[in-house]
Amino acid sequence: MIPLRTERLNLRAFDEGDLRFVFRVHQHPDLARFIPSAVTPDEATARRHLERFMTLAEHPVQGFxxxxxxxxxxxxxxxxxxxLIMVKPIPPSGGGEAVDLEIGWRQAPEHCGHGYITEAAGxxxxxxLGAGVDEVVAVAHPDNFPSHAVAERIGMDRVGLTRAYYDTETLLFRRRRAGEGPFPPRG
Ligand SMILES: CC(C)(COP(=O)(O)OP(=O)(O)OC[C@H]1O[C@@H](n2cnc3c(N)ncnc32)[C@H](O)[C@@H]1OP(=O)(O)O)[C@@H](O)C(=O)NCCC(=O)NCCS
Incomplete structure (x- = not known):
């Protein structure tokens, strides 16, 4: 991951002290509807998330x-x-190698509504993209409007419904590095 500072936030890697936060962030009521696999009823589940979130800390662009x-x-x-913000390869439907890079976000319910996730994800x-990645995608449940709004606020284009990832239908967003559009840049 890339450590960063924004106007209101420090963005850092996960560590052992984040267990309580990992539990709290997974209490957002939308998770049950939109990401049931992330529902976290107990400390053991939170610990499994935390162990995953502590991986990739040394990766140049991916990570939690x-x-x-x-x-x-x-x-x-x-x-x-x-x-939290995650950047990782997105699993293609039907299995196979994950090649596209996905950005995702989750927020503790008591901190929603302040623009923090938009600031962090942006x-x-x-x-x-500045590190040289050509394209990043985001996918969300078609009815997950708060998540769609985050994607659009950070400049991602709404591509449309897809079944390309996670063996389900999602709404796909994408942002390409400047100059990485379908046509060569003008000028
Ligand atoms: C998706 C999720 C992170 C969005 O949270 P959020 O609080 O809406 O997002 P932000 O932190 O960017 O805050 C945006 C809101 O803060 C408001 N806001 C207040 N002050 C702000 C500021 N200084 N700057 C920007 N926005 C501000 C915005 O107007 C917006 O409110 P609105 O939705 O009423 O228009 C949250 O709903 C969540 O964790 N859901 C569960 C997990 C999930 O679904 N993840 C996505 C999977 S695809």
């Missing part, structure tokens, strides 16, 4: 990122973790 507050705000202490996406 904690977004935490840089400063105290509205009774929340500096350093409070609010959400910084991560810019950094990944």
């Amino acid at each position: 990122t904690v977004a935490e507050l840089r400063d105290a705000v509205d009774g929340r202490a500096a350093g409070t973790p609010v959400g 910084a991560v996406l810019d950094a990944v």
Whole structure:
């Protein structure tokens, strides 16, 4: 992952101290409907997530990122973790090698509605594309409107419905590195 700072957030790798946050972030009520595989009823499940989130920390672009507050705000202490961003290969439907790179996000319910995930995901996406990756995709349940809004706010294009990933129908978003469109850049 790429460590970053934004206006309001520090973006850092996961560590052993993040178990409680990992549990909390998976209490978002939308998970049961939109990502049932991520529902986290107990500490053992949270620990399995955390072990996965601690992988890829040394990878130049892929990885799992904690977004935490840089400063105290509205009774929340500096350093409070609010959400997570993931950048990883996306599993193609039907199996086979995962080649496309996916960005995704999850946020603790008590920290939603402040633009934190948009700020974090936008910084991560810019950094990944800036590091030379040609294209990043995001997929969401067709009715997951808060997630669609995040994708569009960080400049991803709404491509349309697809069954290309996760053996299910999702709404696909994509952003390409500047100059990586279907036609050569003008000028
Ligand atoms: C998807 C998810 C992360 C979106 O959370 P969110 O709080 O809507 O996203 P943001 O943190 O970017 O906040 C955006 C909201 O904050 C508001 N906001 C307030 N202050 C803001 C600021 N300074 N800057 C930007 N937005 C701000 C925006 O207007 C927007 O509110 P709106 O939806 O009422 O228009 C959250 O719903 C979630 O965790 N869902 C469960 C997991 C999930 O579905 N993940 C995606 C799988 S595909």
